[in-house]
Amino acid sequence: MWSWRAWRRRKTLxxxxxxxxxxxxxxxxxxxxxxxxxxxxxxxxxxxxLFLRDKRLxxxxxxxxxxxxxxxxxxxxxxxxxxxxxxxxxxxxxEIVLYPDDFLSPQRHRDASGVEHVWEDERSGEAWQQxxxxxxxxxxxxxxxxxxxxxxxxxxxxxxxxxTGDVNGLPPLHNNMRVAAWAxxxxxxxxxxxxxxxxxxxxxTAIDPYAAENPGEFFAVTSEYFFSAPDLLHDAYPQVxxxxxxxxxxxxxxxxxxxxxxxxxxxxxxxx
Numbered sequence: 700m701w702s703w704r705a706w707r708r709r710k711t712l713x714x715x716x717x718x719x720x721x722x723x724x725x726x727x728x729x730x731x732x733x734x735x736x737x738x739x740x741x742x743x744x745x746x747x748x749l750f751l752r753d754k755r756l757x758x759x760x761x762x763x764x765x766x767x768x769x770x771x772x773x774x775x776x777x778x779x780x781x782x783x784x785x786x787x788x789x790x791x792x793x794e795i796v797l798y799p800d801d802f803l804s805p806q807r808h809r810d811a812s813g814v815e816h817v818w819e820d821e822r823s824g825e826a827w828q829q830x831x832x833x834x835x836x837x838x839x840x841x842x843x844x845x846x847x848x849x850x851x852x853x854x855x856x857x858x859x860x861x862x863t864g865d866v867n868g869l870p871p872l873h874n875n876m877r878v879a880a881w882a883x884x885x886x887x888x889x890x891x892x893x894x895x896x897x898x899x900x901x902x903x904t905a906i907d908p909y910a911a912e913n914p915g916e917f918f919a920v921t922s923e924y925f926f927s928a929p930d931l932l933h934d935a936y937p938q939v940x941x942x943x944x945x946x947x948x949x950x951x952x953x954x955x956x957x958x959x960x961x962x963x964x965x966x967x968x969x970x971x
Contacts, residue, residue, distance in 0.1 A: 717744050717770070725770045729843035731927050732774065734954030739781060746777035754795060761799025762836045772839055775851035778926060779859075782948035789858055794831040801835045824850045826857035828866070845955065847907070847928030856922035860915055868914030876945050884938035889917045891936075905935030926951050 722744060726732055735743065750773045758764035772795070780788050801823045823835040838850035859870040868885055872878060892911045895902050902908075910920035924932035925943045929952035933940040944950055958965045 717748065721766060721770060724767055725774055728767075728771060729774055731843055731845055731849070731951075732778070734958050735781075743774060743777060743781055746780060747773040750777050750789075753793070754789070755793060756795050756797065758797045758836075759799060762797045764797060764836075768836075768839075771843070772834075772851060775839075775843055775849060776855055779852060779855065779922065779947055779949075788862070789855065791829055791861060792827075792831055792858060796831050796833045797836045797839070798833065799836055801838075802833065824854040826854045826861070828861055832858065842927075845927055847924050847931055849923045849927045852926055853919045853923045856919040857915065860918055866913075866915035868918040870918070870946065872946065873948075876942075881942050881946075884936075884942045885914065885917065885921075888921075888936040888939045889914060892917075905931055922947075929955055 726740075732740075732743070747770055751769060756764060756769055756772065776789075822833075823838040825833045827833075832854050834850055834854060842849040842851055856870075857866060860866050860868060862871050863869055868889075869878070869881065872881060889911070892904060892906070892908070895904055896908055896911050906924050907920050910917045921932060921936070921939055921943060925940065925947065926949075929940065929950075932943075933952050940952070
C-alpha cells in the first residue's frame with residue numbers, strides 16, 4: 700500500500716545522502732559507535748538525515764557549526780533510537796540551541812514552608828517541557844566516547860521521559876516491559892546511590908552522583924552510561940542495565956566486549 704510518509708522519507712534520504720568521507724569522519728570522532736554492523740550503520744545514517752531535516756540547530760555567536768558538527772550531534776542524538784520501532788520519539792520540540800559555553804539558567808523552587816527560592820544555575824544542557832533543548836557546544840564536542848559522559852544523550856533522555864508527562868524517570872515502556880520491574884530496578888539503584896552520598900557526600904560513586912538529584916536525572920544519567928560506559932553501569936547496577944537494554948533494545952556492553960575481545964589493545968578511546 701502506498702504511503703505518503705514512506706514516500707517523503709525515501710525522497711528525503713535520496714536527496715540528502717551523506718558524503719562517505721563526511722560520515723567516516725563522524726564515525727572516527729565517535730568511538731561509541733564502534734561495533735555497529737553495516738545494517739545498523741546504514742540505519743543510523745538514515746536517522747541522522749531525517750533528524751537534521753526535522754530539527755533546527757541554532758548556533759549562537761561563538762559556535763562554529765559546520766556539516767561535520769551537525770552530523771556529530773545528530774549521530775549521538777539518534778543512537779538511542781537505533782533499534783526502536785518507528786515513531787516520533789522526539790516529538791514535542793523542534794529546535795536545539797547551541798551555546799558557546801556553559802550558561803546560566805534561572806531556577807525557582809518553593810520549599811515545604813512556602814518560601815520561594817530564586818537563583819541562577821550554571822548548566823551545560825537543559826531540556827524544556829514542550830520547548831527546545833539547550834546544549835553547550837563544548838559539551839557536545841566532549842561527548843561520544845566510552846568515558847561515561849554524553850551531554851546529547853542525557854538531554855534527549857529527558858525528552859523521552861517527558862513523553863509520559865512529568866520528568867519522573869519513567870519513559871513510555873514497550874509492551875513486553877512491566878512498570879513494576881522498571882520501578883523496582885530504578886528505585887533500588889536510586890536509593891542505593893542516595894544512601895552512599897548521604898553517608899559520604901564526597902564518596903566516589905560508580906556513576907555520576909548527579910544521578911541522585913531526582914528520578915528524572917537518574918534515568919538521564921544512566922542512559923548516558925548505558926551507551927558510553929556500559930561496563931560501569933552493568934557492574935554497579937545490573938538490573939538497571941537490563942531494563943535499559945529492554946527499553947532501548949540495544950546491548951552496548953556486548954559491543955564493547957566484542958571490540959575488546961577482537962582487539963586486546965582497544966582502549967575505549969575518547970573523542971578527539
